[in-house]
Amino acid sequence: MEKRRRVLGEDHPETFQSMLNVAVNVGGQSRHAEAEKLHREVLEKRRRVLGEDHPDTLWSMSSVAHSVWSQGRDAEAEVMMLEVLAAKRRVLGDKHFSTIDAIYNLACFAALRGDRAKAIDWLRQAVANGFGDSQTMAADADLKSLHGDPAFEALLTELKGRAP
Numbered sequence: 001m002e003k004r005r006r007v008l009g010e011d012h013p014e015t016f017q018s019m020l021n022v023a024v025n026v027g028g029q030s031r032h033a034e035a036e037k038l039h040r041e042v043l044e045k046r047r048r049v050l051g052e053d054h055p056d057t058l059w060s061m062s063s064v065a066h067s068v069w070s071q072g073r074d075a076e077a078e079v080m081m082l083e084v085l086a087a088k089r090r091v092l093g094d095k096h097f098s099t100i101d102a103i104y105n106l107a108c109f110a111a112l113r114g115d116r117a118k119a120i121d122w123l124r125q126a127v128a129n130g131f132g133d134s135q136t137m138a139a140d141a142d143l144k145s146l147h148g149d150p151a152f153e154a155l156l157t158e159l160k161g162r163a164p
Helices: 002-008 013-028 032-050 055-070 074-092 097-112 116-128 134-139 141-146 150-162
Strands: none
Touching: 013 032, 013 055, 032 055, 055 074, 055 097, 074 097, 097 116, 097 141, 116 141, 116 150, 134 150
C-alpha cells in the first residue's frame, strides 16, 4: 500500500482500494476497531475526492457499517445500514445489485438480532427487487433462525420456481 501511495498519490482511487483491502484483512483478523478506523479513513477520502454519491463511496459507507456491526454496536450499525440503503436507492435505484445487497444485509442483521418479522420483510423487498439466489439464502448462516418459518420457506420456494 505504501508504494501505491508514493507512486499514485494519496488521493488516487487505487490507493483507496489498497487501503480498503488492508482494512478488510485487518477486520478478518478480528481487529474490528482498527478496521473501522481504516474504513472511515477510506470513506472520508472517497467522499472528498469522488463525491458523496460515487458507488465506491457508497461501498465504503457499507464497510464502515459492517465494521461497527462487527463490534456489537447494533443500534449504530442499523442506523448506518439504513443510511446506506437510502443513498443506494437514491443513487442507484431499487433494482441495482448493490441496493439489493444492502436490503439483503438488513435482512441478515434483523435475523441475527431475533427480529424475524423484520428479517422476512427485508427479504421480501430483496426478492421483489431482483434477488434470486435461493441457494445462498437457504445456506446463509445469518438466516438460520428463519428456517422453518412459513414465510421464509415460501420465499425460498418462490425463488426456486424462478430458477432456469
